[in-house]
Amino acid sequence: MKNFALYPTLCTSVLALLLCGCGTPPESTAQEEEVMEEAVPRTNIRLAKRNDQNEFVAGTSFTRATDHIEQIMPPIYQSEGPAWENDKVGFRMYFDRRNGIDIFGKKVSDMVLDTVGYDRNNYHEMSDWGMDVLKVGNSLGAGGIGLMADGQAYRLGDATEETVRITESSDDRSTFEVKYTGWEVAGRTLDLTWTFTIEAGTHDYTSTVQASGLTGGEELLIGIVNLHSDTLYTMEKGDRFVAYTHGPQAEGDHYLGMALSLDKSDYLAHGEFAPDAQPISSTYYLQARLENGQPTTYRFTAGWAPGNPAFENRDGFVAVIR
Numbered sequence: 001m002k003n004f005a006l007y008p009t010l011c012t013s014v015l016a017l018l019l020c021g022c023g024t025p026p027e028s029t030a031q032e033e034e035v036m037e038e039a040v041p042r043t044n045i046r047l048a049k050r051n052d053q054n055e056f057v058a059g060t061s062f063t064r065a066t067d068h069i070e071q072i073m074p075p076i077y078q079s080e081g082p083a084w085e086n087d088k089v090g091f092r093m094y095f096d097r098r099n100g101i102d103i104f105g106k107k108v109s110d111m112v113l114d115t116v117g118y119d120r121n122n123y124h125e126m127s128d129w130g131m132d133v134l135k136v137g138n139s140l141g142a143g144g145i146g147l148m149a150d151g152q153a154y155r156l157g158d159a160t161e162e163t164v165r166i167t168e169s170s171d172d173r174s175t176f177e178v179k180y181t182g183w184e185v186a187g188r189t190l191d192l193t194w195t196f197t198i199e200a201g202t203h204d205y206t207s208t209v210q211a212s213g214l215t216g217g218e219e220l221l222i223g224i225v226n227l228h229s230d231t232l233y234t235m236e237k238g239d240r241f242v243a244y245t246h247g248p249q250a251e252g253d254h255y256l257g258m259a260l261s262l263d264k265s266d267y268l269a270h271g272e273f274a275p276d277a278q279p280i281s282s283t284y285y286l287q288a289r290l291e292n293g294q295p296t297t298y299r300f301t302a303g304w305a306p307g308n309p310a311f312e313n314r315d316g317f318v319a320v321i322r
Contacts, residue, residue, distance in 0.1 A: 043173055045082060046079065047077075061164065069097050079116065085111060087200055104123065105132075105304035137281070139226070149186035153280055173199050179194075190211050192209065206298075221286070223273075223283040224258050226283060232245060244321065265289070267286065
C-alpha cells in the first residue's frame with residue numbers, strides 16, 4: 001500500500017528546491033561568464049586578397065603570383081601582405097620582392113587590422129586606433145632579413161614559389177609562416193621558411209628562420225631601418241644580445257624604439273648599410289648564425305610613444321625588450 005502521507009512533504013521539498021534555484025545562479029554559470037569575459041581576442045593575423053568584385057576576402061593561405069614581383073597599387077593583398085597584431089602593437093609584411101616589415105602603432109587594445117586599409121581611414125594618417133608609423137624605403141624595416149654569403153650581402157628576393165600560411169590562431173597567440181622555394185642566391189638554391197609568432201601583452205613578435213641548401217659561409221642578416229636614427233645601442237640582457245634605436249624616428253616625429261634581440265650564442269656581429277648601399281640600404285643589422293636545416297630565432301620589439309608615453313624615455317623602452 002502506498003504511503004500518501006509522504007506526498008505533501010515531497011511536494012514541499014521539490015517546491016523549496018525550485019524556489020532556491022530561481023534565486024542565486026549556480027556556481028558553474030558564474031564560471032562560464034568569467035570564461036566568456038576572458039575570451040577576448042588579444043592576437044590577430046589578417047590575411048586577405050582582393051577578388052574580382054574589388055573586395056578583400058580573408059583566407060588562411062595564399063601563393064604569390066609569379067608576376068607579382070614589384071609593388072602593385074592598388075594592392076592585391078590587404079595591407080600589401082600579411083598583417084599581425086596583439087593588444088599593444090601591429091606589423092605588416094610586404095608580400096613582394098621587398099619582403100620588408102612595417103609597424104602599426106596602436107592606441108587601442110582591440111583588434112583593428114581586419115579593417116585597416118579597407119573600410120577604415122587611411123592608415124598613413126593618425127586615427128583613433130593609431131597609424132602606420134614607419135618609413136621603410138630600401139631598408140630591412142622592422143626586423144626584415146637578408147643573407148650574408150661569402151662576405152657579400154643579399155636581400156631576401158624573388159623565389160620560384162612564395163607561400164604564406166596561417167598555422168595558429170588563438171586569443172593569446174597567433175603564428176604564420178612564409179615559405180620561399182627555389183631562391184637562387186650566390187650560386188646556391190635555397191628553400192627558406194620564415195615563421196612569425198605574436199603573443200598577447202607584449203610589444204614584439206618572435207621570428208624563426210630555417211633554410212636548406214646552404215653550402216657553408218652563410219650568415220643571417222636581420223635589420224632595423226635607420227632612416228631617422230644615428231645611434232645603434234647594444235647591450236646584453238640575461239642570455240640575450242640586444243641592439244636597438246630610440247628617438248623621434250616615427251612618422252610625425254613621434255618617439256619610437258625598435259630593438260632586435262637574440263640568443264647570445266647565435267649573435268656574430270653587427271654593422272650598418274649606408275643610405276646609398278645596394279641591395280640593402282639605410283639599415284642597422286645583426287649577423288646571426290645560420291646552419292643548414294637548423295632554426296635561428298630572434299625577436300623584434302617596437303615601442304611607440306603615442307600608444308604608451310613611457311616610450312618617450314629610452315629606459316621606458318628598454319624595460320619591455322625581451
